[in-house]
Amino acid sequence: MTRIGFIGTGEIAAAMVTGLIGQGHQIMVSERNSGMAAALAAQSSDVTIAPNEQVVADSDVVFLCLLAEVARDVLPGLPFHAGQSVISVMADLPLADLRALCAPAEELAITIPLAPIAVGGSALPVYPDSPALRALFGDTDLIIPCRDEAALNAHFGASALASPILEQMRTGAAWLAGQTGDGVAAEQYVATVFAGFLRSLAENPETSFDDLLDSLATEGGLNATLRAHVRDAGAPKTLVDGLDALKPRLGLAD
Ligand SMILES: NC(=O)c1ccc[n+]([C@@H]2O[C@H](COP(=O)([O-])OP(=O)(O)OC[C@H]3O[C@@H](n4cnc5c(N)ncnc54)[C@H](OP(=O)(O)O)[C@@H]3O)[C@@H](O)[C@H]2O)c1
Numbered sequence: 652m653t654r655i656g657f658i659g660t661g662e663i664a665a666a667m668v669t670g671l672i673g674q675g676h677q678i679m680v681s682e683r684n685s686g687m688a689a690a691l692a693a694q695s696s697d698v699t700i701a702p703n704e705q706v707v708a709d710s711d712v713v714f715l716c717l718l719a720e721v722a723r724d725v726l727p728g729l730p731f732h733a734g735q736s737v738i739s740v741m742a743d744l745p746l747a748d749l750r751a752l753c754a755p756a757e758e759l760a761i762t763i764p765l766a767p768i769a770v771g772g773s774a775l776p777v778y779p780d781s782p783a784l785r786a787l788f789g790d791t792d793l794i795i796p797c798r799d800e801a802a803l804n805a806h807f808g809a810s811a812l813a814s815p816i817l818e819q820m821r822t823g824a825a826w827l828a829g830q831t832g833d834g835v836a837a838e839q840y841v842a843t844v845f846a847g848f849l850r851s852l853a854e855n856p857e858t859s860f861d862d863l864l865d866s867l868a869t870e871g872g873l874n875a876t877l878r879a880h881v882r883d884a885g886a887p888k889t890l891v892d893g894l895d896a897l898k899p900r901l902g903l904a905d
Contacts, residue, residue: 652676653787656710658703658725659717660688662766663740667714669769671787672697679706703729712736712783713756719743726752733757736783740764742807745902746778746800760784763806765813768792772853776806804901808894815890820845 653676657664660680665687672695680688681703688700707729719741736758760781767773771791780796797803820841828837867874
């Protein structure tokens with residue numbers, strides 16, 4: 652049993668708590684946001700609500716799920732202690748600043764959860780590698796240790812692929828629904844097609860995106876034709892330009 656605390660009970664904390672419920676841990680969430688905290692506590696007796704000070708004082712592992720500017724104000728007053736693990740999920744708060752804000756806690760790490768952590772099977776890039784994160788999520792999620800903080804920050808950038816790619820799927824599903832008249836089935840179709848491709852990648856590490864694209868590259872086929880159209884319109888370059896534009900914010904070199 653691990654005593655796990657969450658400072659900041661917003662969207663991502665809720666997903667992580669949901670993923671941890673039912674595994675024999677004591678989970679303490681901070682009072683804000685009160686509606687989310689109450690909903691989580693109502694979900695399971697594993698979850699209790701406490702002020703920030705108590706969450707930090709009584710936890711073996713503390714997840715920091717605040718906005719970075721809020722964290723800079725709130726963390727210095729909290730009773731972090733040596734021997735405790737502190738894991739931040741915050742973009743925009745470098746490890747060196749985190750060390751100063753959470754002293755004397757020494758085992759610090761930054762990771763990047765996304766909403767599917769609620770059901771498991773998500774990816775957790777982390778720097779530095781964190782035994783506490785592995786112990787809590789290693790059986791259910793893929794832990795990806797990064798070689799340095801810049802590599803971790805590049806994963807923050809790549810995590811932003813989620814909404815533009817989901818938007819492309821939504822656009823394609825809406826096109827399909829326009830032809831069939833069934834929006835629900837259209838979204839299910841697109842989601843299921845991609846879930847199948849992604850499952851085959853996740854289950855076979857030796858399979859690459861190139862392999863999948865090769866299997867869809869029949870000359871003159873519908874896939875090859877649409878891919879060429881989208882590529883010629885500049886979509887891949889636009890995506891890389893957008894990722895590059897995030898580099899200054901992520902502290903990445905040009
Ligand atoms: N959402 C994601 O998918 C995702 C993924 C990876 C990383 N992150 C990172 O996770 C962090 C939180 O993101 P989020 O989407 O979960 O944001 P969010 O839903 O806005 O959650 C932040 C929470 O912090 C609470 N808070 C504000 N001041 C507080 C204080 N003094 N003490 C305790 N809690 C306080 C807020 O409560 P009130 O609502 O009452 O103000 C809010 O519920 C961000 O740094 C973000 O970069 C998010």
